[in-house]
Amino acid sequence: MSVEAWVREFARLVTAEAPRLTELDSAIGDADHGANLSRGLNAVVSALDTSSFPDDGALLKKVGMVLVSTVGGASGPLYGTFFLRAAGALGDGFPAAFRAGVDGVAARGKSTTGEKTMLDALVPAAEALAAGKDWAAVVDAAETGRDATIPLVARKGRASYLGERSAGHLDPGAASATLLVTAAATTLGADG
Known part of the structure; x- marks a missing residue:
């Protein structure tokens, strides 16, 4: 299992999708989700390029710390927490680590x-992983959860300020969270 490859692929996908993520955020947020997350993940890649780690847990801890310190808004603390919590549970296997991150x-x-956040994509993916589903089903669960945010009224974050006007828009956090799951499927899929 290459956790480093997963993180690097997530960074690549977010950088490629940054304009789309920012466009989604411009509809219901402050139009910076893609740019902020891409900047933070580029800092993560730089840290990976210049550091060595005794194990995957230490690597994920570094990822979390870099994201917390470089990504503005809610994304930095949320994604940073995901990787920090996952780092602590990696010894129990990837599904458990992913679930710890989601929690x-x-x-x-x-x-x-159901509150129009990244959890709408992450929780179904974590449940599919825990149930032993194949990676295609895990990605499908994340995508289905992401798409289910469109009719929802946001209850958290800047989008919640819009109230009913937030309905009809895809949540940018759920979109980036789906990229996290897709990156895992691409890089860890061979490991089951």
């Missing part, structure tokens, strides 16, 4: 599914 996001954001 960390829920605790940090004081949120749950």
Whole structure:
């Protein structure tokens, strides 16, 4: 299992999709999700390029710390918490580490599914992983959760200020979270 390859692929996907993520955020947020997350993940890649780690847990801890310190808005603390919590549970296997990360996001954001957040993509993916589903089903679960945010009224974050006007828009956090799952499927899929 190459956790480093997963993180690098996530960075690549977010950088490629940054304009789209920012466009999604311009509809219901402050139009910086893609740019902020891409900047933070580029800092992560730089850190990976110039550091060595004794194990994957240490690598994920570094990823989390870099994201917290470089990404503005809610994304830095939320994604940073995801990787920090996942780092601590990696010894229990990837599904458990992923779930720990998701639980960390829920605790940090004081949120749950159905509130038009990244959790709408992450929780179904974590459940599919825990159930032993194949990677295609895990990605499908994330995509289905992401797409289900479109009719929702935001209950958390800047989008919640819009109230009913937030309905009809895809949540940018759920979109970037789906990229995190897609990156895992691409890089870790061979490991089952």
